[in-house]
Structure formats: C-alpha cells, structure tokens
Amino acid sequence: xxxxxxxxxxxxxxxxxxxxxxxxxxxxxxxxxxxxxxxxxxxxxxxxxxxxxxxxxxxxxxxxxxxxxxxxxxxxxxxxxxxxxxxxxxxxxxxxxxxxxxxxxxxxxxxxxx
Amino acid sequence: xxxxxxxxxxxxxxxxxxxxxxxxxxxxxxxxxxxxxxxxxxxxxxxxxxxxxxxxxxxxxxxxxxxxxxxxxxxxxxxxxxxxxxxxxxxxxxxxxxxxxxxxxxxxxxxxx
Numbered sequence: 399x400x401x402x403x404x405x406x407x408x409x410x411x412x413x414x415x416x417x418x419x420x421x422x423x424x425x426x427x428x429x430x431x432x433x434x435x436x437x438x439x440x441x442x443x444x445x446x447x448x449x450x451x452x453x454x455x456x457x458x459x460x461x462x463x464x465x466x467x468x469x470x471x472x473x474x475x476x477x478x479x480x481x482x483x484x485x486x487x488x489x490x491x492x493x494x495x496x497x498x499x500x501x502x503x504x505x506x507x508x509x510x511x512x
Numbered sequence: 513x514x515x516x517x518x519x520x521x522x523x524x525x526x527x528x529x530x531x532x533x534x535x536x537x538x539x540x541x542x543x544x545x546x547x548x549x550x551x552x553x554x555x556x557x558x559x560x561x562x563x564x565x566x567x568x569x570x571x572x573x574x575x576x577x578x579x580x581x582x583x584x585x586x587x588x589x590x591x592x593x594x595x596x597x598x599x600x601x602x603x604x605x606x607x608x609x610x611x612x613x614x615x616x617x618x619x620x621x622x623x624x625x
Binding site: 433441442450500503 | 616619
C-alpha cells in the first residue's frame, strides 16, 4: 500500500530561521513522482515542485530546497531564512506512474513568527 | 497560465438541501478531481474523472455524486446535504500523463446547518 507521512503536525519558528519539513513515503513501485504543495490562508493549494523517482538530485529554488533520498524514502523540504509569508500548510504527495490519483500526507502547518 | 475555478468560495446550506459545487478548468486537462479537506485528516479524494462522462470513486464517495458532461467542467453533487458534510472542498485537474501535476482551485468552504 502507498502512504505519505508528515510526522510534524505543526511547527513554529522565528523569522529568518531555517526550517525543514519532513516527508516519508511508502511504495513498492519503482516509478513514481513526489510533490510539495503550499496552502496559504487563502486556501488554494499552490504547486511547488515535482520530482520523479529516478532523479535524486537535490533542487534549490531561491530560499527553498528539497532533499530526495530513496534510501530512506524521504523527500524533505527546507526553507532558508524563513519569512512571515512562508506561513502556510505544506503538503507532501506521491503519485504512482500507473495511477491517476495522488496520495497526500496530512500536512504540516508552519508558523513563522515575526 | 493554469486556471481552475470553483463557483463559490463560501456556501451555506441547510440539512436536506441538494447542493451543487462547480469546477471549471481551462487547460484542456483530461483528469479532474474532487477532494474534501478537514482538520487533522488532510485531503481525501471523493471522486475523480478521467474523461467526459467517466468517473471513479475515490476514498470517501458516500453521500456524493459527480457529473462531467463537458471536458472542462466537473460538478460535485450532495443529494441531501448533512451536517457532517461541512468541509472545505477542493477541485483539481491534471493532464493524462503520469508526469502531469495536479492544479487546484481556490476551494469552496461549505457549511451545512
């Protein structure tokens, strides 16, 4: 069975601190895709990144970076020098190559305190 | 630019009413999805459609039905709304390929009194 676990339900950090959101996934498939979405208070889920299972190269986009490690089935997300606008719920998700559906984790609510 | 729109941001209905939630996408996507989001439960898939007039049950289809008469439009129907259907409803769409990303609408917060 496929599963995505975001063990951190809620995190609070002070502005400018770095913060890492954890994501662990389970699947026996060899071809799959991993995603991160951001849900700000307005409610809309905003796509951040997609990674396929054959590409373990870490990615950096501005203050955001993602660390994909197949050996530990993890796809962690780090925000460097956090800002108040980063406050949101962040979802990690998994999509199998043979399936149309996405399996979401339960989300991590991130509070960035001024 | 990718665009998924939902007919209402906020909706208040009474128990027993028939409720229609509409979702429209302008990306010519084959797949469309309805989720509900509740605190502590994350996103749960209600129904999805991979083509016009085609639908498949998700994880929690009970109490809901869907309609997809046109490719761009996917409707979620609550035949007889109940208080336990008070929730945030999110629509999403994606292309047919497994590499395609799901793009989400702004959500409809439904309250059933």
